Amino acid sequence: MGIIAGDDWRWVGDHQGVASERIDRLGASSNEERGMRYGMNPHQAARVVGDARHVRVLNGEPSLINWLDLLNAWMLVRDVRCAVGQPAAASFKHVSPAGVAVAGPIDPCAAELWRVDRGASGSLLSAYVRARDVDPKSSFGDAIALSEPCDVATAQFIGQVIADAVIAPGFEPEALAILNRKKTGRFLVVEVDPSYDPPQHEARELFGVRLEQERDDATLGADLDETPFRNDALLGLATLRYTQSNSVCVGKDGMVLGIGAGQQNRVDCTRLAGTKAQTWWLRRHQIIQALHAPDLPRQDLLNWQIRFAEQTLTRNQTQQLARLFGAEVLADYRDPGWRLEWAARWSGLVMCSDGFIPFRDNVDLAAQLGVTTLVEPGGSVRTSEVAAAAAEHGIVHATTGLRLFHH
CATH class of the missing domain: 3.40.140.20 (AICAR transformylase, duplication domain)
Structure with a gap:
């Protein structure tokens, strides 16, 4: 059976026997009892295979x-x-x-x-x-x-x-x-x-090759009992377990505030996570909070605030900024002083990495972001150098021995 309509919910069951006609570009199959309306792309058919009664579709059609x-x-x-x-x-x-x-x-x-x-x-x-x-x-x-x-x-x-x-x-x-x-x-x-x-094992099939591995059910935080901000570290590790690798995240006060996902090197992960976290913090400054324009939809306002915080405006956008919020905001946009003063007020961040930190450049960058606790698997030939760099910056360095790659 496919996705079967019940009285008020649908369950995802065994799709064996469901015709596998290709879904057209509008996402509609000619098969009356179809599976998912959209695939990874509209021109790709997709369906659930096997019994999945532990999830129930209450509304909508999942891709x-x-x-x-x-x-x-x-x-x-x-x-x-x-x-x-x-x-x-x-x-x-x-x-x-x-x-x-x-x-x-x-x-x-x-x-x-x-x-x-x-x-x-x-x-x-x-x-x-x-x-x-x-x-x-x-x-x-x-x-x-x-x-x-x-x-x-x-x-x-x-x-x-x-x-x-x-x-x-x-x-x-x-x-x-x-x-x-x-x-x-x-x-x-x-x-x-x-x-x-x-199940204890999970599988994928790609290019006719079926791959299987043990499910990642390792206990998180077994070695973090004495680590400052332990709950933020646990939150970060759980986040990395389900983030496309390579990945680094930065968090504080029960929030993961920056996630650098799927980069090919770790320092780019760190830079991306840090930039996102800094943007969150800068959005709390009165200069950015003061950016308002009548009838501007919330998402549009948010996008302007984020561009302002990140200093990523194009020349055309700079002109639009002045028209929307007044020409006087351009001086604040270009002024690094208030940004540096505001950034200096921020500390106590926890940075977690899904793989070992290979070079101290990650630590130097973390220190600039206000990181005071660094959690990583360790085990690199340069881990002693990373630990020394953390000590130099006054950062608590915790190693878990647990890699959390996810693909």
């Missing part, structure tokens, strides 16, 4: 990318919930997280931007608001994972942002009704059985 994002994101928040013991949320795009956070305080900047009450701090809603606010440029059209059953407040928030899908271990009836109306009824809602324990 291959939807499944990859949602299942990876669910495993991430499940691991975070287990490791840290707090509700967790992840915002996923293109098979890597854009932001991850546990429930905690919603700062004034995020509360104003996302129009949420700071009284929601500590709730499941706060976990997703904090996760989405990490990199809102990347989270535009994300797949959302929640470690707890989705409540009404969280569903109402999801209903007001641009997102494609959500997975959670349950939905309150009113919350489900809200989500089912999103995107004119096409928003993807998937429920997962939180008690499901996946």
Whole structure:
């Protein structure tokens, strides 16, 4: 059977016997009982093979990318919930997280931007608001994972942002009704059985070659008991386990604030993670907070604030900036003084790496970012040099002996 319609939900079952006609460019198959409407690309057919009764499609039609994002994101928040013991949320795009956070305080900047009450701090809603606010440029059209059953407040928030899908271990009836109306009824809602324990081996088939390996179920944080900001380190390690390698992440206060994913060398991972984290921090400065324009949609405003923080405006965009916000903002845009002063106020960040740190340039860059704790597998021929560089900068250097590559 394919994706079978029940009374009010659909389960993903055995697709054996379903015709495998190619899906046309509009994503529609001539087969009446079809599997997924879209594949990796609209011209590629895709389907679930085998019994997957531990996930239920409550609304929408998942694509291959939807499944990859949602299942990876669910495993991430499940691991975070287990490791840290707090509700967790992840915002996923293109098979890597854009932001991850546990429930905690919603700062004034995020509360104003996302129009949420700071009284929601500590709730499941706060976990997703904090996760989405990490990199809102990347989270535009994300797949959302929640470690707890989705409540009404969280569903109402999801209903007001641009997102494609959500997975959670349950939905309150009113919350489900809200989500089912999103995107004119096409928003993807998937429920997962939180008690499901996946097989010990996982497999992929590529170019006619079937590959199998043991599932990565190593315990996180076994060697981090004495590490400062242990929960932030655990959050970072769980994030890296489901981020395309090479990867580095930077976090603080229960949020992964910068993720450098899928780079071919580690220092680029570090630089990318650091840039994203710095952008998050700069967005909290009054100069960037003061950027407002009448009737400017929230995402457009966010994109301008991020460009301003990153100093990535083209010549044409610089002219647009002056027209939108006033010519006086150009002096602030070009002035490095306030940026340096603001950056100097920030410290206490935890940096985690999925593979060993090969050279001290990563550590030197981390020190500039305000990293005070560095967690990596260790085991490199240069680990002693990395440790010495960390000590030179006053950074706590913790090695786990655990590589967390993910592809």
